[in-house]
Amino acid sequence: MAFVMSFLFSSFSLPTRRCTYDVFLSFRGEDTRNNFVDHLYSALIQKGIHAFRDDKALDKGKRISPELLKAIEESRFVVVVFSKNYAHSTWCLDELVKIMECQDRVGQKVFPVLYHVDPSHVRGQKGDFDIAFQGHEKKFRGELNKVNNWRKALVAASDLSGWHVSVGNGGESTIITEIAEKISSDKQPRNGEKNLRGRLMRKLLCRIWNLKE
Secondary structure (H helix, E strand, O other): OHHHHHHHHHHOOOOOOOOOEEEEEEOOHHHHOOOHHHHHHHHHHHOOOOEEEOOOOOOOOOOOOHHHHHHHHOEEEEEEEEOOOHHHOHHHHHHHHHHHHHHHHHOOEEEEEEEOOOHHHHHHOOOHHHHHHHHHHHHOOOOHHHHHHHHHHHHHHHOOOOEEEOOOOOOHHHHHHHHHHHHHHHOHHHHHHHHHHHHHHHHHHHHHHOOOO
């Protein structure tokens, strides 16, 4: 019987991963650091949400740090703020590729925010995004696979459900409140994982011993 119980617990335990942060914020500093992202970060903290925000200015040409990659991996949710100059930053694009990898690999939830940009410009790399990629293709002409991965990540992220901040689409404070409430609501299942595991175990044992639930 001890062997059976050990087998059951090992076979039906829920997959878990270490989450140091509730939310990782990906954004272009010069566009949103001191306005939208600053207000969003404050709203998340007030909700008791542990958010990661990189406050360091990045030197041009510097690669994304291992610490930042680790922060992405150890976050349950990610909010990506697409702004006018987001695609001009290879740092932001590398972040986005990592974020979409985590979504595919471990089911990380990603919420895009289109901050005063046309959704079609992000998805199709038009306007400011087209200008950014023209520069990337010249600079990385020997690494077009890297550029294509950036494009794919933009398309994948822009297809997700999120928020559009624009002049005629409601105030920023309303959208920030909605984001904070959505994440606060979605993080609650964490507290019910043990109960879920218990229900699964009970159902299985009932089947084995032919007991009624």
